[in-house]
Each structure stands twice: as C-alpha cells, then as structure tokens.
Amino acid sequence: MKKKLLSAILCAAMLASVLAGCGGNGGSGSSTGGDANAPAADEGEANAGDDASSPSDAGDDAEASSDGKESSGGDASYAILVKSAGNPYNKKMIEGFQEVMDAQGATCVVKEPEEASAEAQIKMINELVAQGISSIAIAGNDADALQPALEEAMNQGIKVCCMDSAVNADSRQLFVNQAGIEIIGETLMEAVYDITGGEGQWAILSATSQATNQNAWIDAMKQVMEDEKYAGLELVEVAYGDDEYQKSVDQTQALLTNYPDLKVICAPTTVGIMAAAKVLQDESSSVKLTGLGLPSEMADYIGADDTHSCPYMYLWNPIDIGRLTAYVSLALVDGSITGASGETFTAGDLGEYTISEAADGGTEVVLGPPFAFTPDNIEEWKNVY
Numbered sequence: 043m044k045k046k047l048l049s050a051i052l053c054a055a056m057l058a059s060v061l062a063g064c065g066g067n068g069g070s071g072s073s074t075g076g077d078a079n080a081p082a083a084d085e086g087e088a089n090a091g092d093d094a095s096s097p098s099d100a101g102d103d104a105e106a107s108s109d110g111k112e113s114s115g116g117d118a119s120y121a122i123l124v125k126s127a128g129n130p131y132n133k134k135m136i137e138g139f140q141e142v143m144d145a146q147g148a149t150c151v152v153k154e155p156e157e158a159s160a161e162a163q164i165k166m167i168n169e170l171v172a173q174g175i176s177s178i179a180i181a182g183n184d185a186d187a188l189q190p191a192l193e194e195a196m197n198q199g200i201k202v203c204c205m206d207s208a209v210n211a212d213s214r215q216l217f218v219n220q221a222g223i224e225i226i227g228e229t230l231m232e233a234v235y236d237i238t239g240g241e242g243q244w245a246i247l248s249a250t251s252q253a254t255n256q257n258a259w260i261d262a263m264k265q266v267m268e269d270e271k272y273a274g275l276e277l278v279e280v281a282y283g284d285d286e287y288q289k290s291v292d293q294t295q296a297l298l299t300n301y302p303d304l305k306v307i308c309a310p311t312t313v314g315i316m317a318a319a320k321v322l323q324d325e326s327s328s329v330k331l332t333g334l335g336l337p338s339e340m341a342d343y344i345g346a347d348d349t350h351s352c353p354y355m356y357l358w359n360p361i362d363i364g365r366l367t368a369y370v371s372l373a374l375v376d377g378s379i380t381g382a383s384g385e386t387f388t389a390g391d392l393g394e395y396t397i398s399e400a401a402d403g404g405t406e407v408v409l410g411p412p413f414a415f416t417p418d419n420i421e422e423w424k425n426v427y
C-alpha cells in the first residue's frame with residue numbers, strides 16, 4: 043500500500059515537472075503579445091531603418107495540455123522541433139507556439155536537439171512518428187537530409203510544416219517564412235553598403251554551413267552584390283559559428299586576425315551577432331557589425347558612436363513565428379488548409395494569411411518584412427523579445 047502511494051506521488055511529481063517543462067520560459071508570454079508585432083507591422087518597411095541607413099535542456103522534450111479550456115485540439119498532439127537547444131531565439135518561437143496551443147487546450151510536444159544537426163533532428167522525427175503525433179513543425183538543420191524521415195511522417199498521415207529554416211518542398215506541406223528571402227538579402231546588403239561607405243572588405247559570420255535559412259539569405263546577398271553599385275565591396279570570407287556562442291566568438295577573433303583591413307561583419311544569426319558584438323566592443327575594434335539580432339541581447343551594443351559595435355540591425359518577432367506556426371499546424375490537422383497556394387486562414391490576432399508559392403517550388407506564408415533596430419528604438423524593444 044505504502045509502495046503504491048509512493049509511486050503515485052512520484053508519478054504526480056514527474057508529470058508536474060514535465061508540464062512545467064513545456065510551459066517553458068515565462069508561460070503565456072504576456073508582455074510579448076500581439077502588441078509586440080504592432081510597431082513592426084505599422085512601420086512595416088524593411089528600411090524602417092531608412093533613417094538608419096541613411097539607415098529545456100538539451101535533448102529534452104515535454105508535453106502539456108492546458109486545463110479547463112475549451113479544446114479544439116481533440117486527441118491531436120502538435121510538435122515543434124527547433125534547430126537546437128539553448129538558443130534564446132528558438133525559445134521565443136517555442137513560447138509563441140505553446141501559447142496558442144495552450145489557449146486551444148491542445149497538447150504540444152517540444153523537441154530541442156542538443157546540437158544543430160540533421161542527424162539529431164532525424165532521430166527526433168522518428169520518435170514523434172513512433173508516438174503517433176498529429177503534426178510536426180520543424181526548423182530544418184538541412185534542406186534535403188530530413189526528406190526520408192519527413193516523407194515517412196507524411197505517409198503516415200502526420201501533417202508537416204516548417205518554420206524559420208525551410209526543409210525542401212517535398213519534405214513539407216507549408217513553410218512559415220519569417221520574411222521574404224530576397225527582402226532580407228537586400229536589407230542586409232544595403233546595411234553593409236551603408237556602414238562600409240560603399241567600399242572595402244567585409245565578412246559574414248553565419249550559423250551552420252547547412253542552415254537553409256542563412257544559406258538562402260547569403261545567396262540573396264551575393265545576388266544583390268552583383269550590381270555595379272557594390273563593385274567597391276569585397277566579401278573576404280563566410281565564417282561559421284554553428285549557432286554556438288564560443289565558436290562564434292572564436293570565428294570573430296579569427297576574422298579580425300586574418301583581415302586587418304576588415305570594415306564590417308554581417309552576422310545573419312542572433313547567436314553569431316551577439317558573440318561578435320561582444321568581441322568587437324570589448325576590443326574597441328574599429329570593425330562594425332550588422333545582421334539579425336534579438337533586441338534583448340543586443341541592446342548594450344547598438345549605438346551610433348565609436349563605443350558601440352553595432353550601428354543598427356534587423357529581425358522580426360520570433361514569438362509571432364511560433365504563433366503563426368501553431369495556427370498553421372492546427373489548420374493542417376483540422377483540414378481547413380492543405381498547404382496549397384491560394385488557401386487562406388485566420389491566425390488569431392495575427393490576422394488573415396494567404397498561402398503563396400515559395401521560391402523553392404513549395405508553398406509558404408510570410409510573417410512580414412524585417413524590422414530595423416536602431417539607437418532610437420532599441421530601448422523600446424529590448425524588453426519585448
């Protein structure tokens with residue numbers, strides 16, 4: 043009897059810790075709600091910076107369903123599988139996804155691989171398939187390598203979408219794209235042009251060499267750079283920090299050593315830009331920085347004077363990507379969308395979305411244009427995300 047009681051208590055404690063795990067960082071994300079996107083949506087332009095340019099533990103997974111709320115999820119369960127654990131950007135996406143699932147009374151499963159590799163994600167996809175999940179939303183660590191695992195999932199009736207970093211068109215039903223690939227490429231290239239003064243050496247500090255999103259943005263930047271306007275700029279290296287802080291620090295230091303005439307580093311990754319910002323600022327380097335960063339992590343480094351390493355940078359609302367991805371997952375599972383171009387759906391407070399053709403031959407929904415964070419607005423945003 044005593045034994046039974048003890049095991050019941052242990053079970054309850056385990057369940058509580060699992061539920062707490064899924065609740066993740068800060069539960070409902072109250073301060074980051076629909077408002078967070080409002081200024082971005084209002085100002086809307088990639089060069090909101092026109093002025094500026096003139097401008098869980100690794101390997102953890104958890105489950106939860108909210109209590110006492112009307113369930114539209116039924117017995118369905120919805121997974122989100124990010125690139126890697128320990129990246130605050132990924133945590134924000136998870137937060138938005140969970141918030142919507144909780145409000146629906148739906149069960150959500152969070153998967154965070156220890157390292158940003160395709161192998162780690164394939165293992166987790168197979169686990170989700172084996173447990174009979176209803177949908178998988180994935181940020182791909184590789185465009186093609188996940189195809190067999192994701193195709194097997196879809197063959198079994200599991201709905202598959204991707205967000206943030208796309209898997210190829212055959213591996214998904216829909217891509218939740220944070221912003222257009224071309225607009226990000228143009229925006230970042232314009233920032234490099236502006237900060238270098240249109241000539242000199244610059245380098246890119248990226249995430250992993252296989253990251254679909256960074257590679258697409260880098261290709262878009264190279265495309266833009268073919269224009270005569272950028273003839274004075276020399277891209278000396280694309281370095282990879284693998285979305286790991288220390289590796290990104292080491293790569294930044296190597297760039298400084300290897301290219302004494304370097305003028306600008308562009309880091310299209312929130313992990314890379316923060317690591318580079320600290321190195322440059324601590325060393326009082328004359329090299330300047332731009333790219334994609336979380337305002338909460340970059341506030342100390344953004345400034346117009348020489349004591350700051352980053353004059354301005356860009357991003358979108360990662361919590362909203364998580365929210366939009368949750369609405370897409372729910373709609374795929376309840377059959378109100380199939381992921382075909384031209385279909386429309388409502389994503390709660392985020393509004394109406396129309397599915398369109400993506401550049402890779404698949405389909406996508408686009409959250410909105412990138413937003414500029416400048417010395418003028420960083421204080422306002424640093425507590426939002």
Ligand code: RAM
Pocket residue numbers: 125129131132181206207249253255285310311312313334335
């Ligand atoms: C990092 C990740 C993520 C990317 C952002 C900008 O957090 O690589 O995939 O979208 O940077």
